[in-house]
Amino acid sequence: MSQTTEKRQQELAIDMKQGMDYDELVNCMRCGFCLPACPTYRETGGNEAASPRGRIALMKAVVDGLMEPDEDFEKQLSQCLGCRACEPACPSGMKYGYLLEDARDIIQKKKKHSMPVRMLRSLVFNELFPKQNRMRTVSSLLWFYQSTGIQKLAQATHLTKIAPGNLSMIERVLPKVPSPSRMKNRPSHVAAEGTAKKKVAFFSGCLMDTMFMETNDATLYLLSKANCDTIIPKKQSCCGALHAHSGEKDGAKDLAKNNILIFEKEKVDYIVSNAGGCGALLVDYGHLLKDDPEWADRAKAFSDKVKDISEILYEVGLPKMELDPQTVTYQDSCHLRNVMGTFSAPRKLMQSIEGVTYKEMQDADRCCGSAGVYNIIEQEMSMQILDVKMEHAKATKARTLVTANPGCLLQMKLGIERAGLQKDVRAVHIVDLLAEALKKAEGKA
């Protein structure tokens, strides 16, 4: 071990000692009840170090000085999907997600990234995601690229294959980006169609409001049909999830504060999110800012109002929905299920569509391996998990594979490509499915 690595590890160990929540580490009673829920434990053939109990023990061992935070340690934390399936399984109520975030944040701060990685991280975390107009610019470039046919040319000539690993396939499954002018002209208020039953504020999300704009439009349409009066605050920013999960906690806090400030101004019943990944961080703002006296209470008030779109639609009710007869299955978004506790509302909504035969796939509650940028960083494990997932999806013989989060949606599309099922199976966001069904029923009426 070189001297610099040794020094770095020593410093990291000190930071871990100071920065980790030791009480929480001690709270783990090592009962192992979380093991069967953990995808990486399962995929590694039962490697304790790749389990929640193991990872907590590793963090504690570093803090206790029993082991150095070596390369293996960092790898093991990096391999964790952050899906938090271990949390509902834990009878002692461990907040594993918080421990992981803290540890990653500490590691990240110490990290000496190589020059290009540093630039990319800075571009993504400081420039791109916090700024919605920049997001639009990048999406615009993508739009230009897609609409000028270079995409076809590149695909035809297999030029995209030079992109490392999955990037080329990911690119193929990316949705068609809307034109720049459409992305700029977003509504700020959508009225309830009838008498308003609820007043809500819509958290539009940066990816959702650019690359997945159609889904956001469908969300607003559904809210209107469900008689919700919807405000879309203009100055909202990215939720900060990508930051928080990648060890950029300070960035996440800044974004959180901005959002709290903006949404506080609206007197609404709920704050609606349509992406499990975003929603889960929004409900965690209270925790994220708990040590900041100026913000703690406001953050908690904000978090208490956050609900997933499917919960709201299920609560207020939708008009009749109908689709051509088809079998539909659902892949839970981990954060939607494990952190927000939303899993029955989407299922019940789908089951209420006429023509839909709902079939639950095996292990629908298990992570699909997308997990933010996990599918790019930990490609091998991600694809191993995805391929198992597709087997289960295939077994339901469903034509429509529904999810509730953009990352999961892309991963499902990727899975469909990998399994060669493009002709037989489509992947859609639940909101798009519901909108489609509502429109169809309306057209008939």
Add this chain to the structure above:
Amino acid sequence: MISQEAKKKLQKIVGEENYLDSKQSLVAYSYDSTPGYQALPHAVMKPRNTQDVSEIVKVCNEYKIPIVPRGNATNLCAGTCPLEGGIVLIFTHMNKILEIDEENLTVTVQPGLITLDMINAVESKGLFYPPDPSSMKISTIGGNINECSGGLRGLKYGVTRDYVIALETVLPNGNVIRTGGKLAKDVAGYDFTRLMVGSEGTLGVITEATLKLIPVPETKKTMLALYDNLEAAGRTVSKIIANKIIPATLEFLDQPTIKVVEDFAKIGLPTEVGAVLLIEQDGPQEVVERDIANIAKICEEEKALSVQVAQTPEEGAALTTARRSALSALARMKPTTILEDATVPRSKVAEMVREIEVIAKRNNVEICTFGHAGDGNLHPTCMTDVRNKDEMHRVEVAFEEIFEKAIQLGGTITGEHGVGVMKSPYLAWKLGEEGVEAMKTLKMAFDPNNIMNPGKMFAKESRKRVVVNR
């Protein structure tokens, strides 16, 4: 230490990929579910088959390297904590069901199989494996056998011991023996099968087990009775049995436990009552109906505040779920949870529970009691913090007094969690010095080099028996 020479030999047996000695692996296999114990092994090995195990054991015996067989480390007696280093042997490659024999009603499995996976597999064929430890979602059959685990259904159906009918064991010298068989009767030689059950990895490594199955009971009914105080519940337990009814489950929760369980499982348990009995009967419909009606009557005679029979299987299942998570829900109260399993004859349950209350108060510690009241197996559980040395000392004293009382009442220091390191200082209280001596003689005959799970079962020195002064 494992010498380079020994390491090479061991790696040659299983391949380098199945010999782990990175710091990360050593830390990951340094603990089990017992609070306060941690020690690093020198290596972790993943044998692929019996042959591998036998060769590993031979090398270890030659170089005097300790072996700690490990299932999923959910034991509560520090049984898999590698206190003397050496090799932790894990069975992630040996976790298959080898055969379900529907003619002889048996299942043959490898030791690393998860208990619940096996239960599900046999139940899909209409067969039943009754031992159901609360940890069955993650415990292994190898672990169950070596701790002789019990569960909620122990009263009527017995414990792991009653279902193990044949074993393949690698002895500490590397010899492989097969004992028992798919037989109801077999008196050929010593009953090694029984000896191995509950031996806690100190006599050999189990590499295959054949377990007895029974047909799945036709129906099942669950009921809940609430009481003002502990003793009334305890009296009910004794009276049910005295009336010659053996329920499948007869579980007991005291008030602090109820509160925590409700907080965790949110199933509408009333949190203000003094004690709860969870009772289940299974079998043919008429018998179940009759027994449940009789039990309800007894509960009322013993002044239950309310008696409630679950109307649907779902309602019943929700009630048992609450009981299953009792221990772990308690863990939410304080950082450290110490769970004991002092056991008394069932007629003494009420007296024991009363005494536990007194002991807790006297020592100023917080103890919740729940458990398998029907078989007298109580789980006095202490919520504390290992970092608080003063309180930990009082906890230890309290538990010593509980053990002493249990033995006085004709009970034992451990009903199902095993001796391991935790209880070893008290083993002589139950067996007497002569009993421990006899066990040592046996152990030395099997394992003269003391390589199998050393430091477990036998304490360096016994505790002096406490004299309880009132």
